[in-house]
Amino acid sequence: MSTPDTREATAITAAALALGDDALVLSHRLGEWAGSAPVLEEEVALANIALDLLGQARILLSLVGDEDELAYLREERSFRNVQLVEQPNGDFAHTIARQLYFSTYQHLLYGQLAAGDGPLAGLAAKAVKEVAYHRDHAEQWTLRLGDGTPESHERMHQACEALWRYTGELFQPVEGLDVDHAAMESAWLESVTDVLGRATLTVPSGPRTGAWRAGAGRQGLHTEPFGRMLAEMQHLHRSHPGATW
């Protein structure tokens, strides 16, 4: 039987796993860009963001257990990341739309956590500075692409629409995360609406969840591309059981 103390510890573990998996998976997706970015400056920027996220993931996963066991030896049904971060890179507009939606959320989340006195406050205080940069980067590119050429406008529009259905999940309550999800959601909508408006883009009107009940990724229900991503990520580690690197 679990005591209140261990229940609390389990809740923190669940929260750290959810946020750690978000950061781990998005970092991996950004790592896929290396060598293919549209300009050299973006090679540096995307790698920089990927590294920040990987750093966050390593700290969060280490709160739960061994970072490598958690990253390399779990199967997809055990991952707790939101489905948004596992979506394939697509074109640069898709990558930017994913960054805009996610970093706006992460910025609000870490802002709230940093302001509190919970066990993740210290980590959040450091991460919120990194995430502010990620958010600014995504915002600047949303403006350039949305309010750039007719082609870039159309691509950015398509990307914002395509990823919209994965944004509702960001605001489902997560066990152990002591934040006001409803307040975050309205702040998120306000911020994204503002950026899209300045980028001459319309806020998508479709549903903000897929056919799965909201919170699917947090419960280990993922989209098809995720399994293939994990196969690539985990293959080498799994091929050498017990090895150190």
Place this chain on the structure above:
Amino acid sequence: MTAVTAGTAGTTGVPGVSDTAVAAEQAAYEAVFDAAVAADERIEPRDWMPEAYRASLVRQIAQHAHSEIIGMQPEANWITRAPSLRRKAILMAKVQDEAGHGLYLYSAAETLGTSRDELLDKLHSGRQKYSSIFNYPTLTWADVGAIGWLVDGAAITNQVPLCRCSYGPYARAMVRVCKEESFHQRQGYEALLALSRGTEAQHAMAQDAVDRWWWPSLMMFGPPDDESAHSAQSMAWKIKRHSNDELRQRFVDIAVPQAEALGLTLPDPDLRWNEERGHYDFGPIDWAEFRDVLKGNGPCNDQRLSKRRQAHEDGAWVRAAAAAHAEKHKHTGKDGEAQA
């Protein structure tokens, strides 16, 4: 340097100035340039310099920048498969640094009157080259360690003397690049050491990688001295400080004890210490392979260039968007708000 600033030097066709006067002026500038090089002073972008010096530097710096950019590919090939989060972070940081090195070097080249776009165009059309080493494939994780140890090791051996190159912007770029490169090299060595001391399968993976990367690394120093087209002039101008063969020997002398410390062998039956010379003797390099790779027939030449061209083409609409956005908002602040 104390030399004259390039102003009217070499302006032929100016009314009233005779050809002989121009020639005399040219000779005077050349004398100042030669004296500055002889005195180990730095040549700076606004200084007069011989056209051949300028062209030679553009060629070398551009090739160096291209090597950083193409060199991202063989390593990026393993980012998504890196076997631990620590190694993944190290590799991502390294590939990011390479993009940064490319940026410094294109900037250094631009001080000579060319542009990054022009240089990239020459890379994409095959008119400028990059280091032959990046036309070899990374087949296992151990290749990432071998590249760090051997390829970065060879690059550092080549680049440390360039920190004293006669052209200031290039020399200063090299100081920054070398600091980061030596960090990468230590990390590569450490990754290889972990494999060598790991399981039998890991050790075998490390040995196989070293076997495949050793000779291509020795080729990074370029053709032997008696066949090197640009060497003599580059040394006279103090762009280069040591010959290809001299640097190659220096690298071998450093690498052999490192291989011993790693517990790995080098794939050369002729490799042995020569007491008399105070250097390691090593076997003959397959120069036919080297020339073949340079000609475009290496295992990955097509793949590397195609991927680079593809990234550039796929990014065209993004660059066009950024340019169009900047044009629309050139009179306003960064967020589209009117400037106060």
